[in-house]
Structure formats: C-alpha cells, structure tokens
Amino acid sequence: MSGKNQGNTFRLEVLKARGNGALTTIDSISADATIAELKKRVAQQKPELYSDRQSYRTEPTGKSVKDTQKLSELNIDKVGKIYFKDLGTQIGWSTVFFAEYAGPLFIYLLFYIRPSLVYGSSAGSKPVHLAAHLGAICWTVHYAKRILETIFVHRFSHSTMPVFNLFKNCSYYWSFTALVSFFVNHPKYTPPSFGNAQIYLGLGIFILNEIGNLSIHILLRDLRPAGSTERRIPYPNKINPFTNLFHLVSCPNYTYEIGSWLGFSLMTQTLTALLFTFAGAVQMTIWAKQKHRAYKKDFADKYPKQRKSIIPFLI
C-alpha cells in the first residue's frame, strides 16, 4: 500500500544482521518510504514479526535507524539492502508496569491481611503494631499511586520493551516486597526505638516525598506534548514548590522516591526496608546519571550548570 511515485520505487533486500541470508525481499518500495512504513511492509510478509520487534541498520553492526527516517535519506534506495535485527518478543510498557506493581500490592497485603498463612495459625490473633498498619497503608498508597500514574500520567517514549525485562523486573519487585513485608508484619515485630515520634516523623517524610514524586511526574507529563516524543528541559513551575528541586537535580522524581523509602524505613525500623531503599537508590542513580548525561548532550550550554543528576550537590 505504498502507492508510490513511479520513478521512485526499488527492490529492497532485507538481510539478517546476524547470520546469513535474507529475511525477505520487498519487490517494490518507494524511496520516500520511512522505516516505519518498511516495518509495516515486512510485518505483512512475515506476520510473526510485528513492527515493534523489528530493528534496522544500514550496516550489519551499528546503530539502529529511527522510524521517522526515509529510505532515501539513508541511501538504501541506492544500495538496495538493509539489515534487520529481531528484538525478540516485545511487551507493552503498560503491561510491564502493571505486572510489576500489582505483584507488590498483592504480596505485601497477603502478609498483612492473612498473617496466619505465612507465620502460622497463632499469628492471626496477635495484636498488630501501629507501625505495621501504617507500613501497609504507605506501601499500598505507593503502589496504587504508581498504577494510577501508569494509566493517567506517564507518557512513554517507546511503546514496548523486551519480555525478559518483565521477568527481571517482577523478580526484583516481588522478592523485595516479600522480604520487607515478612518482617514488618511479623508477630515478633519490634517497634521503632524512638516510639511514636519516630513513626510519625517517618510517615511525614514518606508523605512529603510521595507528593514530591507525583508533582514531578505531572510536570514531566505536561512538558511533553501529547503523542510526541519531543524532549525539553524541565524547569520548576511557579505553582508547585515541590518542583523547585529541579534547581538542584535533573531527576528529582528519583530523589523523592529515595526520600519516600527512607521515610518508610525510618517509620518501620526494618533492615530489609533499608536494603530495598538502598537497592532502589543504586539503580535510580545509574538511570539519573544516564539521563543527566543525555540532557547535557542534547541541550549543551542551555542546560543549567548547577544541576546534579540525583543527589543535590553530590551526584
């Protein structure tokens, strides 16, 4: 269905980037067609290779080309060949996020609501400490918030990711959930050393950081026009003071996330919660540094110099 301007069509061999031989041949495609259109054509001929799974390069090894580029821009019409890579089974980002967040919700609450299932029948009748109640509430709020954000707030720049990521991410979230929940909801739970003062301080820190994190997500959503993948520099807005953290870091959403979990750990005084906080902080620092580097590269001198990636003044 690439009805073309006649003089402009050519025969394209789609070769496999790794390994030998051709994947398929497209008898007639327009030089003005984009990679996105090529993907559609290939998917027609090879239905199991839906567009999101296809990746193209001009050389067997090298960077993949963007969907928006035309075949003529890449000289493909002269060469008559292009190299294909199968990205493997893809899964939508939304699917991944739901699976990743529904698990923690379910698992944490399992320990909380039905302790006898995990700790034995006598656990059901033991009194539950305030910190454990608040822990369950905070955990639920956090993941419910994430699910809602996935539905209503986030805009994703890729529509899919490899299915292996689902397995990897779920293992991480679900395992840590079990590790945290097991100890916070344990019949032998020991309340925080500084009593209610510590509990409420932790709770307060948690709440403020959750609001902060949400504020940043909303700001980022508004930054990116609907349906586009355009990138702009985020700045604090005048309305929400939580966005002021953008003065100091490139990824304040991650900063707030670490803050939330520190609050949670303080509130529950549970080692595994702190380990979870630390693991998350390490991963988010890696991501923040990547993003920070990308910002500086894309925007060069226009990008605010005093910003660090995730921890103000430090990293």
Added chain:
Amino acid sequence: MSPMKAFLGNRNGCSEYPIFCSNTDSQSVRRPSTTIMDSRKKTTTKKEASSALTTFYLFIYNGILTVGWSLILYATVNQVKTYKSVGDLWECRGLWKAIELQLKVCQTAAFLEVIHAMFGLVRSNPMIVLVQIMSRVFLVWGVANYIPQTQFSVGILLAVVAWSITEIIRYAYYVLNLFQVAPQILTWCRYTFFIILYPMGVTGELTTIAKAMQTIYPEVVRNRYSILLPNKFNFGLDYFYFLAVVVCAYAYFPTMYKHMFKQRAKALNISPSKK
C-alpha cells in the same frame, strides 16, 4: 598502539575471572599467541611512569598470588599423603588447619581485583569479578570458617585442589603476560583444565555446603548460627535456609560451563566443541 594496551572484549559479556576457573579471556579472541592481559582504560596519553608502576604492581600482586596458591596446593598434597584410608580422605583431618591462613589470605586478597577492575588497571567488569569472588569467599568465611564441622569434609579438599590449580595457572599467566612471554602451553592449560576443575570445584563446594546444612539442621544448632527475632532491626536470618538459597544459585553452573567452552573455542581458535 602501546603493547601494554589491551583490547579486551566488551565489558558486558566476558569476564576474565569466572566463578572458579581460569578462563574467559575474551581478549584472546583474535590473537591467541599475543594475548595481552594487562590493560587500562586510559589511552596512550597516559604517562610512561604510571604504566611502568602499574605493571610493577601487577607483577608483584600476581606474583605473590601465584606463590600463595602454590603453597596452598603443596600443603594440601602433603596433608593428603598422610591419609591411610578412604575414611581418612573422607574426613580430611588436619587439612583445614594446614591451609587455613594461606587460603584466607589468598582468597580474600582477590577482592583487590575488583579494585583493579574499577580503576581500569585491568579491563574486566568489576561487578562480574565481584560476584565471582563472593562465591569463593563465602565458602571460606561463611561456611568453612563459620561452621567448623565443615572443615572435616572431602568437599574442602576437592574445592581447594580445584581452586589452587586454577589460580596458579591463572596468576602465572597474568605475570608472564605482563611481559608478553606467556607460552602457548600455558594458555592451553588455562582454557582446558577447567573442563575437569570447574565441575570438581563445584562438587567440592556443594558437598561442603551440604555438610554445613546437615550440621545446622537441628534447631539447637541452627539458632546458634542464625539471626533470631525479635531484635530492633526486625531482621532474621535462618542460616539453614540461607544456605539452601545459596545452593539454588549453583543452578547457574551449566550455563557458565557452556560459556567457558565457547570462550575456549575462541581462545584456542577451534570450532566449538560439544558438551
């Protein structure tokens, strides 16, 4: 290109320090006879002085470890010579005492290799190096040292023999490679001995862990080695189940083993063997 400069393969896939055997020298991919081991991320703009210092340091480090592991192997062999029956061998009396100090020093010193990787003295992925050292260090400190009954297990013998032969070859290779004089035969050993040594070592490790689990299974003993609730960190660790989880991690063995065969094929320039 300075001869001291490495051209090791990408960081992600390959490591030169597999869980327990000498191998995965992805740099040997293309030119087995002139493999260069010492490498730095830094380019040839680095001053000659530091590169000489680095070489000297690595020479000392790898040299000491070659000697250290040789001593361990020597002490082990001597100890085994005193055994008179299969029963003796099964129990390995006196083995741990004979090698304990050297083993602790050599195995723990290997953490320095993570630092080397982090600072680019050698081109390996520090994370991979760390994971691989951890498994050995865990066996030394977290099993044998922690639960003394496991010191009297043939598992220790198998593991230590496998480790020491592997490490002697590996460190000797590194030393000689610093000066480009690693003989081809050494490379061959490095990429061939693992075929026996890797499974042997894993068997030894698992046997030792099994002995540990058997020892601490009864509740009375278990509690002595575990972290009990309640406590103010709200953290508990049942060491028996912890060891069970560690055993599960060995499920990686077949994958690693196959990976080593692939590395071997590349290093020795042969078509991949089956197995």
